[in-house]
Amino acid sequence: MNxxxxxxxxxxxxxxxxxxxxxxxFPTLSPIPERELPSLMVLDPGQIDGLRSSLxxxxxxxxxxxxxxxxxxxxxxxxGEVRDRAMERLLLPVSIDLEHLFRKDSVTLDGLEEEIKRxxxxxxxxxxxxxxxxxxxxxxxxxxxxxxxxxxxxxxxRQFLFDRPPAFRRLLAQFPWLKEALPDLLNYLLHNFRIxxxxxxxxxxxxxxxxxxxxxxxxxxxxxxxxxEYAALRxxxxxTPLQKVEIERDFQRPFNVLRYPRYTAAQIYAMLLKRYxxxxxxxxxxxxxxxxxxxSERFVQDAWRGAATLGGVVEQVQTAVLxxxxxxxxxxxxxxxxxxxxxxxxxxxxxxxxxxKFERKPRTA
Amino acid sequence: MPITxxxxxxxxxxxFSSSRAYVTPFYNRTTSKQELANLFADRSPxxxxxxxxxxxxxxxxxxxxxxxxxxxxxxxxxxxxxxxEVSERDLQQAKGEVFFIDxxxxxxxxxxxxxxIQLIGQHLRDNQQQVGLVLGDYTLRNPSLLGHLPKHRxxxxxxxxxxxxxxxxxxxxxxxxxxxxxxxxxxxxxxxxLVPDGAAHVNSFRxxxxxxxxxxxxxxxxxxxxxxxxxxxxNYVQDNFDPQFTTDRQADFLNFFLDHLAERPDLEQGxxxxxxxxxxxxxxxxxxxxxxEEIIDPFGLQGLLLSRGVPGLDADGRFVRWPGPYYxxxxxTLMAEG
Numbered sequence: 196m197n198x199x200x201x202x203x204x205x206x207x208x209x210x211x212x213x214x215x216x217x218x219x220x221f222p223t224l225s226p227i228p229e230r231e232l233p234s235l236m237v238l239d240p241g242q243i244d245g246l247r248s249s250l251x252x253x254x255x256x257x258x259x260x261x262x263x264x265x266x267x268x269x270x271x272x273x274x275g276e277v278r279d280r281a282m283e284r285l286l287l288p289v290s291i292d293l294e295h296l297f298r299k300d301s302v303t304l305d306g307l308e309e310e311i312k313r314x315x316x317x318x319x320x321x322x323x324x325x326x327x328x329x330x331x332x333x334x335x336x337x338x339x340x341x342x343x344x345x346x347x348x349x350x351x352x353r354q355f356l357f358d359r360p361p362a363f364r365r366l367l368a369q370f371p372w373l374k375e376a377l378p379d380l381l382n383y384l385l386h387n388f389r390i391x392x393x394x395x396x397x398x399x400x401x402x403x404x405x406x407x408x409x410x411x412x413x414x415x416x417x418x419x420x421x422x423x424e425y426a427a428l429r430x431x432x433x434x435t436p437l438q439k440v441e442i443e444r445d446f447q448r449p450f451n452v453l454r455y456p457r458y459t460a461a462q463i464y465a466m467l468l469k470r471y472x473x474x475x476x477x478x479x480x481x482x483x484x485x486x487x488x489x490x491s492e493r494f495v496q497d498a499w500r501g502a503a504t505l506g507g508v509v510e511q512v513q514t515a516v517l518x519x520x521x522x523x524x525x526x527x528x529x530x531x532x533x534x535x536x537x538x539x540x541x542x543x544x545x546x547x548x549x550x551x552k553f554e555r556k557p558r559t560a
Numbered sequence: 561m562p563i564t565x566x567x568x569x570x571x572x573x574x575x576f577s578s579s580r581a582y583v584t585p586f587y588n589r590t591t592s593k594q595e596l597a598n599l600f601a602d603r604s605p606x607x608x609x610x611x612x613x614x615x616x617x618x619x620x621x622x623x624x625x626x627x628x629x630x631x632x633x634x635x636x637x638x639x640x641x642x643x644x645e646v647s648e649r650d651l652q653q654a655k656g657e658v659f660f661i662d663x664x665x666x667x668x669x670x671x672x673x674x675x676x677i678q679l680i681g682q683h684l685r686d687n688q689q690q691v692g693l694v695l696g697d698y699t700l701r702n703p704s705l706l707g708h709l710p711k712h713r714x715x716x717x718x719x720x721x722x723x724x725x726x727x728x729x730x731x732x733x734x735x736x737x738x739x740x741x742x743x744x745x746x747x748x749x750x751x752x753x754l755v756p757d758g759a760a761h762v763n764s765f766r767x768x769x770x771x772x773x774x775x776x777x778x779x780x781x782x783x784x785x786x787x788x789x790x791x792x793x794x795n796y797v798q799d800n801f802d803p804q805f806t807t808d809r810q811a812d813f814l815n816f817f818l819d820h821l822a823e824r825p826d827l828e829q830g831x832x833x834x835x836x837x838x839x840x841x842x843x844x845x846x847x848x849x850x851x852x853e854e855i856i857d858p859f860g861l862q863g864l865l866l867s868r869g870v871p872g873l874d875a876d877g878r879f880v881r882w883p884g885p886y887y888x889x890x891x892x893t894l895m896a897e898g
Binding site for chain 2: 449
């Protein structure tokens with residue numbers, strides 16, 4: 196497509212979007228905001244139940260997702276879910292997301308433990324644990340001395356969690372309980388409250404191996420400083436297959452490994468359906484209809500066959516849409532369907548995946 | 561009465577634990593204990609220098625030192641010192657005559673290792689009454705790192721993990737956690753694969769115990785006698801073996817390597833660089849550089865190849881984490897059996 200054709204197609208795309216009442220972002224799938232994750236994520240209930248069950252019944256879990264197939268969203272969804280149910284499950288879910296943490300500094304033992312402690316106290320403040328836990332022990336953790344109203348106290352103390360840059364000494368001064376070694380804190384929560392702490396790890400897709408090695412070294416050192424009781428801590432790693440190897444190579448442990456599959460074409464189409472609701476002209480003003488009334492599923496099916504990542508699928512859908520709209524404005528249809536010739540040859544699976552598993556060949560002479 | 565699958569599954573976490581989540585009993589290493597005790601009986605020759613324990617990751621170095629704190633008169637470890645993260649301030653705060661510093665290994669990048677050992681060396685020069693006890697893998701044997709230390713001594717007898725050692729550990733733990741007379745649960749031929757005598761210097765407790773825990777998870781929870789066999793281990797590996805390859809040549813090489821392994825039972829010397837490259841040539845690799853980038857590094861990174869060499873910088877200033885001689889991982893050994 197040359198520049199003139201491109202601009203004609205793009206102009207038609209703007210025209211078509213306004214005709215069917217679609218957002219200018221269509222058909223992109225930008226990251227879902229935190230609060231909308233539960234409503235917009237498209238999940239396979241069977242897979243999610245498997246995840247929930249493993250996270251509930253294993254101390255060490257690796258959730259392995261092929262790079263570019265929604266690991267970040269899955270991580271945020273699962274973390275959000277477990278945070279919403281922290282009190283019900285007696286769990287403190289701490290997020291160690293290297294997409295946001297330790298971006299400028301290396302991961303160190305001190306840095307990791309400080310972050311864990313900061314989030315632990317934050318989670319203790321954020322939930323009304325005083326309703327269910329032994330108050331004396333709980334108040335010791337959050338350093339509450341009955342001097343003020345509890346909710347005002349909590350609001351006041353939350354400010355120390357968000358010091359930028361983080362001022363851990365200031366936090367320690369406010370919460371002396373945190374001065375204990377991390378294993379003692381974890382054991383304290385387990386012994387006195389039956390609360391388990393869960394570390395949820397997530398890494399950017401393109402992370403270099405060294406930060407992962409630094410993280411593994413810090414985790415190992417933290418364990419070896421002694422005495423984290425088995426039931427006091429869970430670890431969940433959301434990672435790609437290569438990151439999985441990096442995590443377990445130098446500190447082998449009996450992980451329960453769950454492989455989360457790629458989205459199917461139908462799931463990706465369902466994502467578009469959930470994100471975009473056309474607002475088409477109606478008898479009185481405009482009416483909301485399903486995306487399928489204006490946009491064919493075949494765009495996604497064709498793109499899914501040729502793309503290696505979710506982002507790649509979206510890119511290919513965009514290309515195919517522009518290809519279809521490369522026509523005179525008078526020929527722009529209401530219901531958009533791919534150009535028949537533009538469809539790649541039908542294949543049963545995506546062109547680049549699933550990754551080929553190693554095959555042991557019969558021994559040669 | 562034989563030990564049942566049900567019984568083993570119930571105590572598998574404790575039985576095969578390789579972390580401090582469970583306080584497992586200590587076994588063996590009497591010679592090392594004695595050597596270390598003798599070494600520290602008269603500390604004056606050690607003052608201002610380092611004692612190094614250099615063995616592969618997962619062989620129980622930290623656990624060993626935990627057992628020796630009284631003998632070594634180590635102060636409490638409120639804050640662990642790590643070679644790659646240590647600062648001068650940390651060292652100044654290290655109390656006692658002996659300070660202990662861990663993780664001098666390939667998890668850390670070279671510049672941090674080098675900086676850490678330099679700091680330790682400088683601290684020992686300035687504090688002639690102290691002794692540094694440094695733990696790490698074979699990286700600690702690198703002459704360039706050792707050059708930073710005013711003086712050093714290696715612990716000579718850190719017993720490698722051989723068959724008798726593993727058998728003893730498992731028996732002792734069975735007695736501890738099952739509260740009954742231990743019975744053998746591992747087929748002798750599987751021991752030969754788990755702890756090949758020729759590869760005793762690269763065998764890792766953590767790798768083997770984690771493997772055994774995974775294998776036990778696949779057993780039914782019934783009252784049949786527990787008997788872990790080579791066949792089960794092979795099936796387990798075939799179900800879980802999933803190397804990450806970017807080229808077809810890597811898979812071809814692995815097939816050649818597995819064939820070669822099956823034909824060469826003696827692993828005493830490991831595989832040297834030329835032997836590896838010779839196999840690589842069958843898969844179409846021309847020179848060492850290309851072979852290293854496509855096979856040695858990715859295979860090392862994925863834990864498929866183990867190394868007994870001394871990691872260090874190469875001529876281009878690159879940190880070579882997996883220098884020869886090479887040994888196959890447990891997974892590869894079992895794949896070769898299949």
